[in-house]
Amino acid sequence: MPELADAVLPLIRTRGDLYRWSAANAHGRDMHEAIDILESHLATADAADAYAVTHKALASSLKVIARADDSSGIIGDACRRLLDLHPRLAAAASVPPAKLVKWMFAFQLDGDVDYFELDPVAYAPALGERGLKAYRERLEEVRTSIPAKSLDDWRDPHSHERWVLEWNDRRLAVLDRDVEAIIRTHARDRRVAAWLEQTAEALAEIGEIDLAIDWAKQATDFDLGHQSVQAARYWCKLLGEHRPTELIEARRYVFDRWPNGETAANLYSAVGADWPSIEPDIMSKLATNPSGAVSFALHTLHDPQRAWDLAHELDVESDRLWMSVADAYERIDWVATLPVHRRLIEAELQDADARRYRSAAVRLAHLRKLANGTEHAAGVDEFIADLRLVHKRRPRLKQEFDRVRLP
Template identity: 65%
Template structure:
């Protein structure tokens, strides 16, 4: 089997090179990272083109800076998005992991963040990937739904882990996933210049708008230096540091709205946005911190424009330029619904007219927009059609633009979300249920959680039955935990069924008992009776059970130490040494204390030709 991986840094931008590259290399399976598309947009982009080449497609993304995909022409079974214990950022599990079984091999496509600040959950998750946690889960995660163990391959981008697991990038000439420019190119592009800012501010350089250029100095001096930079941002640490500055700048702008002249706020916001887009175009934004700042500016921009009463004509000109004339950054969309208050009724009509003019110039709509020479233009027009259908509260138009041919579960969920946005809750629930029932794939599972959330909020009497049906369709520790929460006092009615069902997956059963039921003794007994073979899960179990019977955990600790030392490497030695030190502490004052010391001596002798192991043992204070 030929497997390839490519950090594409925007699937839309790489589309012209992806298919020729595939023809040249002819991989059986392709892992893509940083697609920067939602599920529905990705499937619309690639499904038709790849179906003719014999590929099945799976994608997991929310748009913006993340997104992972798998393309396979040797089967695509048991698709799973994310993995248990995956770190969250600000309460959100980002779309950075996707796995499936392809011709008997479990393949993982990972996009591990380069990390934000030290100690942050995403960065902690990166380092966990190289310890006995997520790495162990991914390696042992090569099992089919029925529990059969299969070989596994982990591919993708992970540049900040303690031991590299980064996959090779696709051989595509000078094109890499980063899409970076040289420093010389950066200097040539320069930062945001002020020569044409009088026009960006919405005026002709005269009267109130022209005078505003002089009056903005205080806010501009506070904000713009935090946005603009000529520093090298190809290193993730530098990009993350500058991203924090950018968020500080947006904080200043947001706090200025209520106490600063609206025209001044808009002018500085407009300049900050233009500069931010130039920054992200040349930055390694693997962590997404700069993209988040850009999105915040894009959310603030229409509010500032409305407050400043920006001339609609100037605003429309900028919106059209942003969407159709920017060849560098194409992974942000403008929301015409957000701009409607600033445009007014006449402005919205003018904006529709400008969109119609663009479409007329493109000629007949192609059967597959992504294979045309104007794929970006067609995508942008379709996006606007979706948002304007929501603005119009046009039910038929929402179905037509969002659900399309109803062949993708994510499109059905998009339709439900649009109906929720306009307050058509019954329709939203119905379409979310259609997405849930579509198939057993990860998109339907995601839609199922959304469907249950709608029921929780609007039809609480139906929520428990919904959670039960979701658990029965996708049994896991996660769906069981949600059923447990929904059932409340009636949980005993479902306990036996849940435990019996989860027994088919010992890891899920044990994690549910440990994390949801918070019953360490039950988890300990399940781990033994179900022959749990996940070292990471055993590690969590013994950590909890130490409070009940510390001596009983020693044999498990010993096994985890021995398994850790199967592979050579400083990180493995360090983890083993720490666990042995824990064993000494647990056994102190008992008859097992001497046995632990004997074990340490035996390991030193067995691995006497591993000086780094001896060094790590010494550092841990082992005898």
């Protein structure tokens, strides 16, 4: 173990100040490098040694993230990689079940942080029958040790313990392949679309595909909110994998419910050669979502002319989308895009922002390249001169213009 530990643990541990975002990101990358090294040695390392290093790395990682600005999630992802490895290596190393149960409860109830879960389904092979029995008994001890929740007191001092119990109830229902328990623990009072989707996911996990599809459809139909949109993606995914003959109808249903570029693209992919027969109706409905219609024409149909026409016809407001349309339409008629480019550049420079300055400068350099040697070259240079004059009190903008050698 010394060689593996020496290669891995120094990259995980640090005494540095990680409250700075950049420092946290840099250390997070070191942590991923450490886990890469660990994973590369799993095939040849002694199982007990690999588990010991992983266990120590996980403990150190939690101490690191507890004092880090992990806004980017890099350190958190490293912690999750170790959490994925831990149960597999615990089983391979034959860690005593009693010791593992004790650690699992310490992690969940008394850990350095409380935003990671342990999955008893993943740990089941390591725990074995006796370990799972002890684990369930310990859960019941926790359950009976806390008072019933008062509906009048929102400051519940036992909220974390209740959350741990609910999480374990859901995962143990999956482990037991108990359909009724899965529905009871996941769907709860059925007042949230995401809970219905979680029910579908748990049912799919145990192979109850028909039930999973039904619950995913219930989540899709719950309302028109983002959780139902997400559920619709999962519903169609299940159908594509298990009932492909029903996928086109489902994609059409989802499009009619949420007519936008994404749902139109999914429908287009599903119908294949039959697309021309439904295209007029789909494009008509997409007109109610201008950005979706233009994005669909540009990115799915790969038709810059149609995207250009729709962008003008439907009066698209998104500058980002206009940039994409103008860039694509240049190959058809670059002169026609000049007014669009000018408007977008002027919009970029409305606010003092170094990133916008850089973007505007690059776009202007691109315009000069397009216009070079044509009758429009002088007009582009005059536009640049006007911008320099209007924004003469912005030295950073001048610097960006000079960097790309604008006149």
